[in-house]
Amino acid sequence: MSVSPEDCEIMVQIATSPLLISTLFIADFCCLVAVPLLVYWTYRIWKMKLMHFNTRLLLCFHVLWILVHVIGRSVLITTDLIMYLTPFTSGCQLLHTRAGCFYLRLPFNIAVVISNCSAIFVSIERLIATFRTKNYECGYKGIGFLLVFLQLLVGICLIYVMYSQTKINDNPVYYCQTTSTLNYMWTIYPYCAMLAMQLLAVLIFELAKGKNKRNSLSGADLSSRYQNEENLWTIKALKVYVYTNTSFTATYLIVVSIIISQNHKFAIPTYYALVDASSLQYIYALVLPIVFWYYRKNVHNQIRWAVNQNLRMDSDRLFHALRNQWNFHNLPSQNTVPKPWVMAYLKYKRKLKK
Numbered sequence: 001m002s003v004s005p006e007d008c009e010i011m012v013q014i015a016t017s018p019l020l021i022s023t024l025f026i027a028d029f030c031c032l033v034a035v036p037l038l039v040y041w042t043y044r045i046w047k048m049k050l051m052h053f054n055t056r057l058l059l060c061f062h063v064l065w066i067l068v069h070v071i072g073r074s075v076l077i078t079t080d081l082i083m084y085l086t087p088f089t090s091g092c093q094l095l096h097t098r099a100g101c102f103y104l105r106l107p108f109n110i111a112v113v114i115s116n117c118s119a120i121f122v123s124i125e126r127l128i129a130t131f132r133t134k135n136y137e138c139g140y141k142g143i144g145f146l147l148v149f150l151q152l153l154v155g156i157c158l159i160y161v162m163y164s165q166t167k168i169n170d171n172p173v174y175y176c177q178t179t180s181t182l183n184y185m186w187t188i189y190p191y192c193a194m195l196a197m198q199l200l201a202v203l204i205f206e207l208a209k210g211k212n213k214r215n216s217l218s219g220a221d222l223s224s225r226y227q228n229e230e231n232l233w234t235i236k237a238l239k240v241y242v243y244t245n246t247s248f249t250a251t252y253l254i255v256v257s258i259i260i261s262q263n264h265k266f267a268i269p270t271y272y273a274l275v276d277a278s279s280l281q282y283i284y285a286l287v288l289p290i291v292f293w294y295y296r297k298n299v300h301n302q303i304r305w306a307v308n309q310n311l312r313m314d315s316d317r318l319f320h321a322l323r324n325q326w327n328f329h330n331l332p333s334q335n336t337v338p339k340p341w342v343m344a345y346l347k348y349k350r351k352l353k354k
Contacts, residue, residue, distance in 0.1 A: 003092050003172050010268055011091030014174055015084040017269030023277050024077050031074035034285035038067040041289040052136070054125050054144030055234060059241075061148055062118035063288075065111045070285050072108030076176065079104075099168045101176035112281050113162070113190060114155035116249060119242045120197040121147040123204035126238065130208040130231055133215060154197075158190040175272045184260045191253050198246040205242065209235050241292055248284045 014020060042063045045056055083094050125147055129136045165183040212231045255278040263271050 003095060007095065007172055007174075008091035011094045011174055013091075013267075014269045014272065015088070015091065015094055017273065020269045020273040020276075021081070021084060023273045024081055027276065027282050028074055028077040028081065030282040030286055031070040031077070034070045034282060035067065035074075037289045038063055038070070038285060041293070042067070044293075051234060052125075052129060053141050054129075054147070055122065055238075057144040058118060058122045058125055058147060058151075059238075061151070062115050062122070065115035065118075066281070066285050066288070069108040069111035069115065070282055072105075072111060073282060076104050076108070080176075095172040095174065096176055097170045098173050099170060101173055102163075102166060102168050105176055109162070110155070110159055113158050113194070114152060115281075116191075116194040116245065117151050117155045117158070117197060119201035119245050120204075121151045122238055123201035123208070123242070126231060126235055127204050127208045130211045130215075133228055133231070158193060162187055162190045174268065177272065177275055184256075188253065188257065191249060195246065195249045195253060198242060198249060201242050202239070202246070205235050205239050237292065241288060244284065244288055244291055248280050252278055252280055 042060050045051075045059050045063065048056060088094060125143065128140070128143060132140065163186075165186045209232065212228050212235070215228050256275060259266075259271070259274045259278060266274065
């Protein structure tokens with residue numbers, strides 16, 4: 001690796017930049033806080049038995065990739081902070097190689113791309129559930145695994161585009177970043193594709209929502225009717241996740257495009273700090289569990305209030321009966337809920353829609 005005295009001096013400026021070090025500390029703190037939140041939320045999603053297996057599978061897959069991203073990012077940031085804050089005699093000691101940066105960043109860049117591809121496949125799963133309401137609850141697990149495979153395939157294609165212009169060699173680099181000022185459009189293109197998929201997911205959710213509303217009073221048994229209602233509740237909660245994901249992706253695209261196009265106006269340490277700060281996935285990792293938890297809790301509170309007020313009974317009994325009917329769908333009718341429960345509950349739902 002051949003370096004010049006100028007390279008070493010620039011590296012000293014980067015390692016001693018208060019703005020860059022502060023940005024790294026904030027990002028590392030957010031990543032460390034996000035890890036237990038994401039682990040807990042993955043467990044909570046998987047335990048939501050009133051949510052279909054395929055929905056839980058896709059959501060857990062999304063959260064797990066975010067977890068991989070924040071762990072990988074925290075490792076890289078912590079490594080940089082240790083290097084910068086440990087006494088050094090020359091900036092040349094701190095220089096990275098292009099190959100080293102590639103392998104350090106590859107895992108969490110793969111994670112961020114695959115996680116950002118989730119929205120479209122979650123919306124497709126809900127659309128399939130909408131058009132297969134009568135028997136979707138009893139099976140169709142293969143669809144979930146197929147959608148996970150397709151998500152991986154799309155993510156790998158976008159990663160290939162992102163790194164298609166990357167040269168892996170031992171040339172020195174000041175700071176490990178995927179986005180280059182020379183070929184930055186090869187990073188922008190995949191993010192534009194992800195944003196387009198997220199916007200399409202919003203449209204698919206609206207289509208599924210309209211279809212479920214039209215079918216909300218149809219069905220021969222409680223489980224069929226509940227499937228329509230659960231689709232609406234799930235779509236309502238998942239739309240918040242999609243809107244959040246889309247907002248963060250759009251913000252990143254706008255901000256990073258402005259920063260890179262105006263890079264000549266910034267000092268090198270400031271430029272790296274701004275680009276690093278614009279990648280808000282670690283903030284998204286903190287916001288998503290809180291937002292999704294709040295809206296999911298709000299939906300369950302509506303159900304409990306409806307049951308307690310309109311049916312004069314413990315809401316846990318209704319949830320238990322629903323689980324029984326889903327688990328023993330082909331058994332005799334003693335596990336089903338009496339017809340008056342259905343009518344009272346649907347009466348309440350009609351009141352909400354007025």
